[in-house]
Amino acid sequence: MLKYSLKRLGQSLITLFIIVTVVFLLMRLMPEEGYFGQAYEKLDEAQREAILAGMGLRDPIHIQLLNFYKSILSGDLGVSNIYRPKVPIAEILKSKIPYSLYFGLTAVAISLVFGVSLGILMARSKSKFWDKLGTCYIVFINAVPAAVYYLFIQLYLTGIFNVPMLFKADDPRTWILPAISMSLGGTASYAMWMRRYMVDELNKDYVKLARAKGLRNKAIMVKHVFRNAFVPMAQYLPSTILYTIAGSIYIESLYSIPGMGGLLVDVIQRQDNTVVQALVLIYSSIGIVGLFLGDILMALFDPRINLNKKGGAR
């Protein structure tokens, strides 16, 4: 297990290194206006060159790359040029991430609890009332564009419960509806997968054997089926949780929450090269860390994943 974890960790680090390098190289292809902001038009060629040289952008490429690694290792993400001129990127993120994290984590928690419960309920009453009701919900959530029901919730529920339409950090009532809206999609997909995996497991022979052995249905559900059905879902859990940092474009703009949602799109449109670079790095690291943790989690749950003996050959 330890060996497997270390191996996966090594693989993740290599992937991360490659991504850092590729991101750096891609950013060199971006137009250089992105380093100047509004001052670009007013400067002449020589002044621009001087500023770029001052930023180290006229050094030989390998020196630049080395400096880039160094600053990343020391945790320095650089300074924004256009989005908020001269403000360190870390500072910008620090003010935004908590909002996204709060809403994201709450939404994940809600959808896990309700989605998994709904999935179990549906699997247990397969093709009966609860299953059909749940399927209606899942189809509705997947078929109707999220923006539509988000908007409905904002327009009508805020009216019914008499809460402000927009988010205010110091008004706790305004924290609730955005979190619930955000959880709806997750609830649907957890319910769908949970139902599917439960039904799969319920049809397996070991369930028959467990019944023949004299176990009660409840015990079979808890001790055998639920656990086995949850394993394939556990793999994606770390990624889902980590990605909440990225925020939700829809919800955050709808309720004007000052979170991370839409930041990447924003800075790409405004060509703030350094911020784009930092965000791409962060998001891809999240992806890699999420996959890594997911694999470790799977290996913990599923004894069949045991690569340290035969080097992956099965």
Add this chain to the structure above:
Amino acid sequence: MEESKVILSVNDLVVKFKLRGKILTAIREASLDLYEGESLAIVGESGSGKSVFTKTFMGLLDGNGWVDSGSIMFEGQDLAKYKTEDDWIKIRGKKIAMVFQDPMTSLNPLKTIGKQVQEAVELHQGLRKDEAKKAVLEILSDVGISDPERRYKQYPHEFSGGMRQRVVIAIAVACKPRILICDEPTTALDVTIQAQILNLLKSLKEKYNLTTIYITHDLGVVANVADRIAVMYAGDIIEIGKCEEVFYNPQHPYTWALLSSLPQLGVKGKPLNSIKGTPPNLFYEIKGDAFAPRNPKALKIDFVKKPPYFSVSPTHKAKTWLLDPRAPKVEPPESIAILRKQWGLNDNA
């Protein structure tokens, strides 16, 4: 055999299933007396109802199936009347246990085999952790798993097919049931392992005093393990008797046809015998003898009236009008005589 007492008695059992809005009759008034300590083989082609028949003894029918009428008497109780889980819990595993066909899928892949056997032991013997573990280790070595201490902590994927079947058997005998039902216990195993598993089952039967029912379509298995044979066709037991009676002196045309299909009768260069036609559609009511449409020598009455049991000997009976005193003489096919000769030769040797 004659003096042993009946442990399980099935009378005119009818089992139905609801499938796509239609009602299917899987078991049609089948009756069976199982004697204490015997080993009975139920043979028949796929879909003849062998598995369904035995599943009713443990309340393991799928959700869309039910016992329509008839009775299953066991220890003074009618199992056919059992409805709730609370009733069945007293039977399943404890009194009647089952070994399933496919050991590769019969075990939970995410639990150690020790835990899976222990579950059964704790459930029925009420032992505490340490004692239960001791009992499990004992059972594991009983079923021929060496180094049980180490194997206890291993997962199913670390076992071969034959070894897994041993674990499944261990689970079944863990609670010292009175009846052990083996649903095609060797079908999924390769031939060399089959004999080992059958020998294991035979020795466990002695050791734990089990009454065993084998469900199989492998007549080789039957000859190896069974005292008696019940031949099933279209949800009914059409012939039942001691092994040698059914093999040497078959009475029902279906039993003739089944035995004639044995590959050992094959002649090089000629196709093997097979039974023409298909089994009846169980969605429709079957009139008369279910095998009549596939029986080239069927009598007129076979299409009209279902035959009752006619006794051939005190232990051998068959449901065919051919045994009626008024019936015309119909000789069994030539292949039965050939078979008898083959076996006869073996007997002399």
